[in-house]
Amino acid sequence: MAAAPHALAGEVVSARIQGRRADVGGTLFKYALLGALLLTIAVLAVLLYSQVDRGSEVLTGRLGDFITSKYSSLSTRAGIKQGINGTLTIAAFVIVIAIPLGVGAAVYLEEYAQKTRLTRFIDVNIRNLAGVPSVVYGILGLAIFARALRNFTGGASVMAAGITLAVLVLPIVIITSAEAIRAVPDSIREAGFGVGATRWEVIRSHVLPYALPGILTGTVLSVARPSARPLLIVVGAKTGFFTGGDLGDLRDNFQALPSQIYQFSRLPESTWGANTAAAIVVLLVIVLAVNSAAILLRNRFEKKR
Amino acid sequence: MTDLPAREPSRFSVEDLAGSPNRVRTERILRSVFFAAALLSVLISALIIASLARETFNFLAEVEYGNLIDEGWFPRRSQFDVLTLFIGSLIVTVVAMAVAGPLGLAAAVYLSEYAKPRVRRVLKPALEVLAGIPSVVVGVFAAYVISPNVVQRLFSEASPTNLLAAGIGVGVLTIPLVASVSEDALRSVPNSLREASYGMGARRMTTSVRVVIPAAVSGLVAALIIAVSRAIGETMVVAIAAGASGGSLRNVAPTDSGLTMTAAMAAVSPGSGSDQAKGSALAFPSLFFVGSLLFLITLSLNIVADRFVRRVRQRY
Numbered sequence: 001m002a003a004a005p006h007a008l009a010g011e012v013v014s015a016r017i018q019g020r021r022a023d024v025g026g027t028l029f030k031y032a033l034l035g036a037l038l039l040t041i042a043v044l045a046v047l048l049y050s051q052v053d054r055g056s057e058v059l060t061g062r063l064g065d066f067i068t069s070k071y072s073s074l075s076t077r078a079g080i081k082q083g084i085n086g087t088l089t090i091a092a093f094v095i096v097i098a099i100p101l102g103v104g105a106a107v108y109l110e111e112y113a114q115k116t117r118l119t120r121f122i123d124v125n126i127r128n129l130a131g132v133p134s135v136v137y138g139i140l141g142l143a144i145f146a147r148a149l150r151n152f153t154g155g156a157s158v159m160a161a162g163i164t165l166a167v168l169v170l171p172i173v174i175i176t177s178a179e180a181i182r183a184v185p186d187s188i189r190e191a192g193f194g195v196g197a198t199r200w201e202v203i204r205s206h207v208l209p210y211a212l213p214g215i216l217t218g219t220v221l222s223v224a225r226p227s228a229r230p231l232l233i234v235v236g237a238k239t240g241f242f243t244g245g246d247l248g249d250l251r252d253n254f255q256a257l258p259s260q261i262y263q264f265s266r267l268p269e270s271t272w273g274a275n276t277a278a279a280i281v282v283l284l285v286i287v288l289a290v291n292s293a294a295i296l297l298r299n300r301f302e303k304k305r
Numbered sequence: 306m307t308d309l310p311a312r313e314p315s316r317f318s319v320e321d322l323a324g325s326p327n328r329v330r331t332e333r334i335l336r337s338v339f340f341a342a343a344l345l346s347v348l349i350s351a352l353i354i355a356s357l358a359r360e361t362f363n364f365l366a367e368v369e370y371g372n373l374i375d376e377g378w379f380p381r382r383s384q385f386d387v388l389t390l391f392i393g394s395l396i397v398t399v400v401a402m403a404v405a406g407p408l409g410l411a412a413a414v415y416l417s418e419y420a421k422p423r424v425r426r427v428l429k430p431a432l433e434v435l436a437g438i439p440s441v442v443v444g445v446f447a448a449y450v451i452s453p454n455v456v457q458r459l460f461s462e463a464s465p466t467n468l469l470a471a472g473i474g475v476g477v478l479t480i481p482l483v484a485s486v487s488e489d490a491l492r493s494v495p496n497s498l499r500e501a502s503y504g505m506g507a508r509r510m511t512t513s514v515r516v517v518i519p520a521a522v523s524g525l526v527a528a529l530i531i532a533v534s535r536a537i538g539e540t541m542v543v544a545i546a547a548g549a550s551g552g553s554l555r556n557v558a559p560t561d562s563g564l565t566m567t568a569a570m571a572a573v574s575p576g577s578g579s580d581q582a583k584g585s586a587l588a589f590p591s592l593f594f595v596g597s598l599l600f601l602i603t604l605s606l607n608i609v610a611d612r613f614v615r616r617v618r619q620r621y
Contacts, residue, residue, distance in 0.1 A: 006371075010546050023508055023510075026508045026510040027511060028507060028512045029513075030415075030419055030509075030510070031412045032411065033414050033415035033419060034415055034419070035411075036407065036411030036412050036415070037351045037411065037415050037416070037428060037432075038517070039408065039413040039427070040408055040412060040432065040435065040477075040480050040481075040484075041431045041432070041435070042432065043435075044435045044438070045433065045476055046450070047438070047442070047443070047446045047477075050445070050446065050449075051442070051445070051448045054449070075411075087576075101345060102342075104338065104339045104342035104343075105339065105342040105343040105345065105346065107339050107342055108336075108339035108342060108343040109338050111339075112336055112339060112340070114341070115577045122343050122344070122346060122347060124611075125346055125350050126324055126346045127607075127611060128604060128607055128608070128611075129346055129349060129350060131531070131534055131603060131604070131606075131607035131610075132353065132538075132600065132603065132604070133534075133535075133537070133538025133539075133540070133599060133600075134538070134540070134569065135538065135540045135570050135571070135596065135599065136353065136538075136596050136599060136600050136603075137353070138574070139356055139357060139570075139592065139593060139596045140349075140352060140353045140356050142356075142574075143356030143359070143360070143593075144352055144356055147543075152332070167349055170345075170346065170349070171346060174343075174346065187503070197330075198328050198331075198332045198391075199332060199336075200332050200336075201328075201330060201337045221433070221437070238466050258439055258441045258541070259441075261441045261442070261445065262441050262444075262541060262544070262545065265441075265444070265448065265545050266545075269449070270326070275448070276445060277445075280441075280442050280445060283439060283441075283442065284438070284439075284442060285440070287437055287439060288434060288437065291434060291437040292430075292434070293347055293431070293432055295430045298424070300429075
């Protein structure tokens with residue numbers, strides 16, 4: 001390196017300031033922290049590898065068959081079609097119910113609400129709802145959507161499960177959307193009001209478009225996560241063999257990938273292990289694809305601003 | 306606006322400035338629609354409490370109280386020793402925090418204080434991917450990978466499904482949560498504090514440990530409390546990796562299989578495929594009873610955590 005004299009001088013000065021002794025403790029500390037982070041990521045890698053490895057027999061042997069056939073009591077013929085159908089239908093329910101309601105509530109709290117006691121109560125309530133364990137939401141789904149409203153939902157149906165999951169993610173959607181709306185600079189709103197727009201007109205054509213990327217990525221991340229929650233068992237996902245579970249049977253018995261994996265995992269490991277692992281790989285592919293799409297989207301928007 | 310009658314400025318009234326009645330009406334309607342959406346969350350809370358309370362009262366009215374503190378947790382035989390479940394939950398939570406606490410905090414300090422932006426852009430999404438792994442997957446991983454390869458190697462007497470493996474699994478699941486909440490807390494410490502520390506000649510490590518971490522401590526505590534609340538409420542990992550059976554009176558060995566509150570709830574649920582809910586008329590209502598306890602515990606933890614988070618926000 002053909003260092004210019006002043007750069008060399010800079011190095012000398014910084015060496016003087018930092019002292020000659022190597023900072024052993026500091027370096028160790030730094031690598032210990034990095035090690036903790038890498039260990040966590042290594043666990044993730046081992047997890048992925050172990051499931052692909054265990055499921056390889058099914059994944060290479062009969063993947064097409066596996067995802068297109070229904071449950072069977074024979075492990076060599078069992079498939080996860082009903083699980084995939086249930087998961088897709090539940091996701092549709094979540095998107096149709098939770099996103100409009102969640103964004104609407106966030107708009108009210110951020111744009112309309114005055115600082116009253118009621119507003120504060122709603123705010124605290126939403127934050128507490130976000131911390132309620134999903135098993136408890138399962139009880140809500142069982143008692144209200146699968147039992148009290150069974151004439152409407154058809155009992156322990158995919159509709160009951162879908163509404164329950166929509167209720168579960170609602171507080172998370174509200175919180176992430178409210179954060180995105182809060183990040184919209186006030187100058188944009190003031191410009192709108194300045195030319196005589198009403199509050200709704202400002203929201204519709206300025207606030208929401210500006211906040212949309214944040215709302216979308218936050219929502220996608222939060223919706224993809226709990227689509228795999230134990231409450232499906234509590235609400236009453238069907239066990240064992242059953243007919244139905246087709247796309248569009250909203251009020252029929254249902255199965256979803258997470259609960260199906262749970263039930264596979266309780267069957268004898270020697271014959272069902274490969275099926276369990278293969279179902280896990282399918283679920284992970286779906287979840288990871290949706291998640292990474294959301295993360296990539298966010299990184300792109302972050303760079304733009 | 307050309308057809309406005311020429312009027313003297315002083316004759317303009319408030320009505321002229323109010324806009325067309327249509328716009329005003331749309332405004333009013335939408336405002337109440339959004340308000341209804343916000344109120345819905347209150348309705349959901351009320352429904353949760355109502356659906357828990359009703360069956361819980363039925364359960365408490367009919368159960369023999371002697372059965373609540375004796376024999377262990379065997380719903381088929383009307384034995385409901387809640388303490389057995391508490392101990393199971395406690396063991397899993399302690400193990401989970403022993404894993405997630407140090408790893409999550411260390412990852413957060415690295416990401417916030419050491420990582421260059423380029424490194425951060427790679428490592429942070431990796432953590433977020435881990436956060437997106439469904440808990441049922443971690444449960445199977447804990448039961449078939451962690452249990453035989455880690456736990457049973459260290460403790461030869463450990464049973465194939467055990468609370469220790471379940472705890473480690475729950476820990477893995479909560480690392481990203483601890484890391485992201487703590488990182489937010491650390492990053493909200495103003496740079497002026499770090500600069501002051503560097504200005505005094507402190508090293509980066511001294512700055513992190515003596516200045517940044519103490520300044521963010523209430524946020525870090527909140528992260529740990531939220532993680533505890535999540536660990537207590539985690540169901541699938543425990544139901545799969547801890548065996549979802551056992552329930553013998555107040556077992557305290559982490560290497561045995563056992564039950565937690567959540568796993569006991571999953572076991573008597575309609576979709577669990579087990580027959581634990583049969584045999585006793587009270588087995589199924591016990592789901593609601595344990596659910597109420599779990600709800601109260603996590604609610605109080607979350608309220609405490611919220612206090613701590615608020616304290617960080619107010620200071621900076």
